[in-house]
Amino acid sequence: MEDRKISWLWKQVEEARASGDGEKARESLERLLEDSSVKNTPDENLATLELCRMELDRGKVDTAARMLSSFQWYGIPGAAALLLAADVFLKLDMFETSLESLESYLKLYPRDADASRKKGLVLLMLHRDDEAERILLSVARRERYRVASTLTYLALLEAKRDKLEESLHLLLQARELAPYDEKIEHSLLRIEALRVQMRRSAIESDLLPLSEVVPGMTAGMLGLHGYSPEIANIAADTWSRFCASNTPTGRKPETWAAALEYAVTSGGPHFTQEQLAGEYGVSVSQLRDHYHILKKSVNLPPTRLLERLASEGSDLLRDTRMDEIAEILAELGSASDEFENASDAAAWVFQRVSPVDEVQRREIEEFVAYIWRKKGYSQ
Numbered sequence: 001m002e003d004r005k006i007s008w009l010w011k012q013v014e015e016a017r018a019s020g021d022g023e024k025a026r027e028s029l030e031r032l033l034e035d036s037s038v039k040n041t042p043d044e045n046l047a048t049l050e051l052c053r054m055e056l057d058r059g060k061v062d063t064a065a066r067m068l069s070s071f072q073w074y075g076i077p078g079a080a081a082l083l084l085a086a087d088v089f090l091k092l093d094m095f096e097t098s099l100e101s102l103e104s105y106l107k108l109y110p111r112d113a114d115a116s117r118k119k120g121l122v123l124l125m126l127h128r129d130d131e132a133e134r135i136l137l138s139v140a141r142r143e144r145y146r147v148a149s150t151l152t153y154l155a156l157l158e159a160k161r162d163k164l165e166e167s168l169h170l171l172l173q174a175r176e177l178a179p180y181d182e183k184i185e186h187s188l189l190r191i192e193a194l195r196v197q198m199r200r201s202a203i204e205s206d207l208l209p210l211s212e213v214v215p216g217m218t219a220g221m222l223g224l225h226g227y228s229p230e231i232a233n234i235a236a237d238t239w240s241r242f243c244a245s246n247t248p249t250g251r252k253p254e255t256w257a258a259a260l261e262y263a264v265t266s267g268g269p270h271f272t273q274e275q276l277a278g279e280y281g282v283s284v285s286q287l288r289d290h291y292h293i294l295k296k297s298v299n300l301p302p303t304r305l306l307e308r309l310a311s312e313g314s315d316l317l318r319d320t321r322m323d324e325i326a327e328i329l330a331e332l333g334s335a336s337d338e339f340e341n342a343s344d345a346a347a348w349v350f351q352r353v354s355p356v357d358e359v360q361r362r363e364i365e366e367f368v369a370y371i372w373r374k375k376g377y378s379q
Helices: 002-019 022-034 042-057 061-067 079-091 095-108 113-125 129-142 148-160 164-177 182-204 210-224 229-245 253-265 273-280 284-297 305-312 322-338 342-350 358-374
Strands: none
Touching (some): 002 022, 042 061, 061 079, 095 113, 113 129, 164 210, 210 229, 273 284
């Protein structure tokens, strides 16, 4: 009779969860835990963990922590209970306990990539970084580096080691795989802020000269702004040629980095000087002055977007009005925040230049879509 009641209550929990009725699921779990026949059984373990997960989802961390303060397994936990326990304990920063659950689960299912990935994260939290790296790299190889969460955990590992350039690169890869993941976007912003802060601290402590700080900072921001690694290489080469005959002055690498980005992107879709000044946290007048110094000191590379993308298969160079189109597309780069999608952006272009035929219209539409993707906007 008691077994039938317990089974019925679990069925109520499952049905409530399936229908999204959190209160009914909570009520059924509480009734389970109040039943004397459930005490000191695996059912008590599972009901407690399920209830704690619900409390955590509500932000009731203290309540969940109290419920698990004297947690112990009754009997041999099943695979589902072990995974649930690992999640709950991880959210409570009880990393050792979470690791124990994951290791028990992986003895049953050693090829489970999700559990292995989570174990790598827990090891990272326990500062067992070498072990974490081995596991996460193994998982990443099995996944062919196509799972955003694995790349994100590897990015956290690189950030812990102060390898912020590598961390940023991994996060950008993760964002390409999961462009709407707010956690990845938040991590990107944190890593970039930390990177700028560390670079600034290094400058203030005279640990690194401006000549070494600026190209890395520019590369990271170019990536965040949607440009390809090729443009970062152009920026690094431009900066190297500048430093070969000049000693950059000042205490703010951000100013030089902003000027350098503008210098190597101004021939194609780009941020305006005002926008870049805001992005880098510098004044427009400083950016403009530093840009003019760069422009006078080195021959800036031909960076018109149509010319750069010729090697990537663009046929638009055959158009006799290349300069006119290039100028309009350059304006598009700084005006793209005004559009909701690539179609709106293309319509904006066609208001300013008329294609000579349907082939050219299609080419321009494809080109605008390419720019849209490079800038990181959703379609």
